[in-house]
Amino acid sequence: MAEEGINRAGHRSGFAILIVFVLLAVFLVISPFTFENPALEPIHVPAWCTDISPIRQPDMAPEYPVGVFTFRCNDCHKIIPPPANDRIREVVQHREIELKHGINTWCLSCHHSKNRDAFVDDRGGEISWSQPQLLCARCHGPVYRDWQHGAHGRSNGYWDRSLGDQSRLKCIHCHDPHEPPFPPMPPAPGPNTLRMDSKVDRIPHGGRNPLQLDHDEPTD
């Protein structure tokens, strides 16, 4: 009698396990939850993000556009006498230029007082408008040295000059001579990985950026 009881109980539990397995298998085959691709939609990358042109396109000539006309600097400055002393005064022309360049306080730190189509060197001589780096080198020696060797400034084209041309930019292709720090710009889109964005709720790490330590409050 006892034997039979054991048998029956064994069959019953075995049967229950089988039922569970069958149900599980049916569930897996039907798979009521459709597969949802966790990959996010591709982000839009604006065209400027891959644009290789320099941030400035300066005229390498002493020209000043006024409306439809373009004047050489000397067209006017041959007639207008240079200021007699170095007293700082308000400019009456070229008021769009705001000089924010280190300790320079007036135009004639860089522009030649007699020949406005040129820059001035340390001895009062002339530096051609097409060679602005020689003017910059008067103060920025280490940067000029690095630029000469290619460690500062942009290069484009070929690293191997025997196979193709390499373009080297001059100082004013990146730096505004009247306000030289490289201007801030909006950043290109950041990484759009799974732990960002609206799907943040159903991802690991509790939606927290694991790269951000707890003491770093995320900023908006």
Add this chain to the structure above:
Amino acid sequence: MHDFQEEASDSNRSMKSATGDGAGSECSRRGFVVQAAAALAGASALAAALAPLRHFASDDIPTIDEFLQKHYKEMTREDKERVFARIHDAVQKRYGVAPKLLDPPPMDGVEFVYGLNLSRCIGCRKCVHACVQENNLSRSPEIQYIRVLEMEKGSINLETANHHYDPPQVPNPEKYYMPVQCHQCADPPCVKVCPVEATWQEPDGITVIDYDWCIGCRYCEAACPYWARRFNFTEPVLPDGELQPNMAYLSNRPRPKGVMEKCTFCLHRTRVGRLPACVEVCPTGSRKFGNVLDPESEVAYILKHKRIYILKEDVGTIPRFFYYFDERGSRYHEPIAPYTPESDA
């Protein structure tokens, strides 16, 4: 021991009754139901296990040619021609663009080295997207070779770095920026761990992958101290018309699903003398690239004259990627008060 014997004899008895002599028909019916249920469960489990096959596309099954394709280094010229022709056709069929598939060899007397000026980088991420476009990286799921880290000033501490920064304007004067990508190590751990030799270092210093030989085990991803290797969880997804047709077998040809990929210093460009895409796009000129064996090159000058920082130098992988600094650093955040006669007094 005694218990075990008792159990064994117990099961012996139950087996006897299941086959059903004395106790009769009731037990054998139950036995039949149980066995049938077991068989059904087994069959359903098999079906369930095979269920993912429903998502199999015909492209997932390799052709005989693909299956028998040799390792890149073992291919003869004829093998390569045949394989390249097949890849050409596959790319054209999938993307509707006829690719220019090349296989530029390493140049003699050239070892590539990369320099990155930490004093000048402003964290604009243009390099990231130029790289994505040039190398036909998947846009969804997103794969990017370059990771730009926003760093706390005062140390080079990766623990406090953040690459999800998104202010309206960069640079943030409180931070500095450190882009990280493949360092093309001279002693690459990723190559050592590859169980199938699908990745190796070329004579010009570039570590490459034969995407058709890679088994996708991701050991190299785990071995890399610079987080420079990426895995294709799916077939790379590119927007229509954005396939960049100049490609090389070992660099930017479209990757299959389930393989690793990594930065190759744009070898399809650099092995024909051109600069990599990330160097060309950098608005600040922070990125420098060249042949370190040429003493006249920019990178040779940088290594000789500038202050150099090697990321994770202590792990001993001997990177070919060098961070460097300028004397006074970038001064974008330090306005200099204009000179006034009063300040002299």
